[in-house]
Amino acid sequence: MGKRKIANSTNINYPNAMDISNSSDEDQRDVDEATDDNLKDEESVEIDFDFYDPKKIDFHSIKNLLNQLFSSDSELFNLSELTDLIIEQPLVGSTVKVDGSESDPYAILTVLNMKVHKERQCMKSIVNYLLEKSKKDSRLNDLLTDLFKENKHDVGLILSERLINMPVQLIPPMYKMLKEEIQWAVDDNEPYEFEWYLIISKTYREVASTIDEEMNVQGKRKKKAKLEPTIFYFHAEDEIIEQNTNYQLNFKFTKQPEAVSDSRRTFTEFGIEPAMKLFLIHKSNFDKLIQDLENACK
Numbered sequence: 001m002g003k004r005k006i007a008n009s010t011n012i013n014y015p016n017a018m019d020i021s022n023s024s025d026e027d028q029r030d031v032d033e034a035t036d037d038n039l040k041d042e043e044s045v046e047i048d049f050d051f052y053d054p055k056k057i058d059f060h061s062i063k064n065l066l067n068q069l070f071s072s073d074s075e076l077f078n079l080s081e082l083t084d085l086i087i088e089q090p091l092v093g094s095t096v097k098v099d100g101s102e103s104d105p106y107a108i109l110t111v112l113n114m115k116v117h118k119e120r121q122c123m124k125s126i127v128n129y130l131l132e133k134s135k136k137d138s139r140l141n142d143l144l145t146d147l148f149k150e151n152k153h154d155v156g157l158i159l160s161e162r163l164i165n166m167p168v169q170l171i172p173p174m175y176k177m178l179k180e181e182i183q184w185a186v187d188d189n190e191p192y193e194f195e196w197y198l199i200i201s202k203t204y205r206e207v208a209s210t211i212d213e214e215m216n217v218q219g220k221r222k223k224k225a226k227l228e229p230t231i232f233y234f235h236a237e238d239e240i241i242e243q244n245t246n247y248q249l250n251f252k253f254t255k256q257p258e259a260v261s262d263s264r265r266t267f268t269e270f271g272i273e274p275a276m277k278l279f280l281i282h283k284s285n286f287d288k289l290i291q292d293l294e295n296a297c298k
Contacts, residue, residue, distance in 0.1 A: 049170055050097050051177065053090040054110065059083055061104040069161040071202065071274060072255045076129060081122040086110050092181045092192065094174050107162030109174040111182065114155040116191050130278060133251040140247050153195035160199065168236045172293040179290055197286060199241060199279040202234040204272050205250065240296055244289040247280040
C-alpha cells in the first residue's frame with residue numbers, strides 16, 4: 001500500500017519523449033512503419049513512481065543513498081545508526097519505488113529532530129562536522145552553536161537524496177507530503193515543531209584559481225588576485241532552495257576520495273571538483289519553498 005492521503009502513484013513522461021498512448025489507429029500504423037532511425041529520438045518512456053513510508057526492508061538502500069549524499073565524508077558518520085533513526089519514524093518521510101513496496105527505494109526525503117537525537121553518535125558527528133565547517137562564517141557559526149549547544153529551538157535535519165536518473169518532478173510532492181506529515185505529527189504532540197530546517201546538499205565548484213594582473217609601468221607584476229569559485233548544483237531543486245534560504249555555506253569535503261571515478265575525473269580535468277553546501281531555512285520560509293518547488297516543476 002502506498003502513502004496515505006495522496007495518490008499512490010505519480011506518472012512522469014521524460015523530456016523529449018513521444019506519448020503515443022492516445023494516438024489513433026492511423027497514427028499507430030505510422031509509428032509501426034517508421035524505421036529504427038526515425039524512432040531513436042522519439043521513444044516514449046512512461047514510469048509510475050510510488051511513494052512509501054520508510055521501513056526495515058529499505059535499510060541497505062537508504063544507507064546507500066546516505067553514503068551517496070555524504071560522498072567521501074560518509075565514513076565520518078555512523079550511517080547505519082542514521083538509517084535506523086529514519087526507519088524508526090515511519091510516519092514521517094518518504095521513499096520512492098517503481099516495483100512495489102518490497103522493491104528498493106530510488107529516492108529518500110525525510111527530516112530528523114536534531115535536538116531529540118542529540119545524544120546519538122551519528123547526530124553528534126553531524127553537529128561537530130557542521131560547526132567545524134562553519135567556522136569561516138562567524139555569524140552562521142554563532143547561530144549554529146546557539147541552536148545545537150543551547151538547544152533553544154528544534155532544528156529539523158532534512159535528508160534528501162535520489163539516484164542520478166530520477167526526475168526532479170518527484171521532489172515537490174515529497175516535500176508537500178513531508179509538510180503534511182510534520183503537521184500531523186505536531187497535532188499528535190510529536191516533537192516535530194521545527195523553528196529551523198537544515199539541508200545538506202552536494203555541489204560542484206570551480207577549483208580555486210588566481211589571475212595575474214598586467215605588468216605595471218615599472219615592469220613589476222602586481223599581486224595575484226584570488227577568484228571566487230562558481231558553484232554548480234548537483235540537484236536542480238537546490239536553486240529553488242537557495243532562493244528561500246536564510247543562511248547558506250559552501251564548503252569542501254574533509255576527506256578526498258582515494259579512488260577517483262571516471263565521471264569525477266572528467267569534472268576535475270575541467271577544473272571542477274565536488275563539494276558540499278549547507279542551507280539553513282527558517283520555518284517562515286518553508287511553505288514558500290514548497291510552493292516555489294511546485295511552481296517550478298509545473
